[in-house]
Amino acid sequence: MTMFKDAPTSTAAGGAEGGRKLSIAEILEIVVGKDLPVRFTAYDGSSLGSPDATFHLNLRSPRGTTYLVTAPGDLGLARAYISGDLEIIGAHPGNPYEVLRVLGEQLHFNRPTPRELAHIARSLGWDVLKPIAPPPQESLPRWRRIAEGLRHSKTRDAESIHHHYDVSNTFYEKVLGPSMTYTCAAYESEDQSLEDAQENKYRLVFEKLNLKEGDRLLDIGCGWGGMVRYAARRGVKVIGATLSAEQAQWAQKAIADEGLSGLAEVRYSDYRDVAETGFDAVSSIGLTEHIGVHNYPSYFGFIKSKLRDGGLMLNHCITRPDNKHNARAGGFIDRYVFPDGELTGSGRIITEVQDVGLEVRHEENLRESYALTLAGWCRNLEANWDECVAEVGEGTAKVWGLYMAGSQLGFERNVVQLHQVLAVKLGADGEANLPLRPWWRA
The missing domain is CATH 3.40.50.150 (Vaccinia Virus protein VP39)
Structure with a gap:
């Protein structure tokens, strides 16, 4: 079930008509489809997934979106979660095993078309797409660790x-x-x-x-x-x-x-x-x-x-x-x-x-x-x-x-x-x- 606040009920891809700006939830729908196994809400008021879902992901700020789009995959998700910009409701932060299990078993990713990617980029804007400093718990990337010596020195x-x-x-x-x-x-x-x-x-x-x-x-x-x-x-x-x-x-x-x-x-x-x-x-x-x-x-x-x-x-x-x-x-x-x-x-x-x-x-x-x-x-x-x-x-x-x-x-x-x-x-x-x-x- 797909639910958007102040957004049409048609698919997100269809929302490209007329160049209308996509909501965060519509962008997520392009990437993972309608059948999200958890509830998702975002700071722009949009949402996706059933309100009755056991787990609820709440994207709280544009900074969290930046983390997600500039480091796709586990690194971006970790940055958003560790920084507090992505909140998991229904799972204890010390033990998010169950929500990770549900996402791993039921979440399926789609590859956006070039047209969809361009529309996503326009909707998000340059400020969100520009990389920012990661959370302080993060180590330097491998190529920057050379100041500490050669690898495994x-x-x-x-x-x-x-x-x-x-x-x-x-x-x-x-x-x-x-x-x-x-x-x-x-x-x-x-x-x-x-x-x-x-x-x-x-x-x-x-x-x-x-x-x-x-x-x-x-x-x-x-x-x-x-x-x-x-x-x-x-x-x-x-x-x-x-x-x-x-x-x-x-x-x-x-x-x-x-x-x-x-x-x-x-x-x-x-x-x-x-x-x-x-x-x-x-x-x-x-x-x-x-x-x-x-x-x-x-x-x-x-x-x-x-x-x-x-x-x-x-x-x-x-x-x-x-x-x-x-x-x-x-x-x-x-x-x-x-x-x-x-x-x-x-x-x-x-x-x-x-x-x-x-x-x-x-x-x-x-x-x-x-x-x-x-x-x-x-x-x-x-x-x-x-x-x-x-x-x-x-x-x-x-x-x-x-x-x-x-x-x-x-x-x-x-x-x-x-x-x-x-x-x-x-x-x-x-x-x-x-x-x-x-x-x-x-």
Whole structure:
């Protein structure tokens, strides 16, 4: 059902007769058709969609229109939403999962004709079509980040990690929960708690790495030290490395509070600066997404160089469902969430692991577990919304709600996956000295 205030009920394309200026809702109808699955209203008084729709999108200002038309797709929508120019009514800003699901399943885009595009441009006017500064939460585009160094240089990687992780430890405590773990949990059932599933993930990694008391573990990209502390509690000597100063500070305090300082250390350091070698195991949980696909040979080569013969590596990271797509992230993810982040398929990762001489012994996909993990984080953000907004501001809190809800959908729909790859550094004669069959509890 199409409803316009002070506008004819004919289709928007037909409204071109006589050069009449189109309303915002008429422009939207050209792009998505009449069957909008949500209610839409705009600052010019026009509307589209059923008044009885569960969700209502309200475009509040010309600035929001500028964001939408100058960056079509997810980046423009994110800008309008984060800035407050596009209001979602019927969904909590900390958890817009349901409205994103409805739009993803039912919204279909049309390609306007050249004549329609010209009419849209005339109707909007130059002032609306002229690009403007994005919301302050947005990172610079890739081509302008050169001032921070070449892509995936130590300096630029440090800045990218700072953008995402040095938001506020207090904010992350509210969103992630007591585990302070910002990576996929391993669920044994859909009704398992987030905390139990995160503990289960650390247990799974620990057992896959065949660690025992007295062993030495290097955990690169260690975050707030969840894996570091899990292993240290079991008598393993651990070094963790993170490029986030706030993570390192939080982790060192947690280590001291648990009385683990004799076994565990988290360094504010690039993983490439870790000098020690001869580790029994190396874990990389959620780092590979940040290092760049073209750096995989040196990355896995570094890991191999840190292992003793017979040592094990576990790589846990987000992947694409195939090995064909461009590795670069989309506009919203790159500019608001993971600057310079890149994803590829598990096949490419396994190939690179093998090509440096490590032997892959096992791999598995935890895609559904990541969807459940993200749902848990969204619930936490929604439940602690007021405190999160007070800590980081509404715009930044909206970024995380939008990112996590959208990512949950992505994992549910197999747009992205989460793979764990286990490999061993063989001895000189090709010996692995491992059990013949998997030695861990799945």
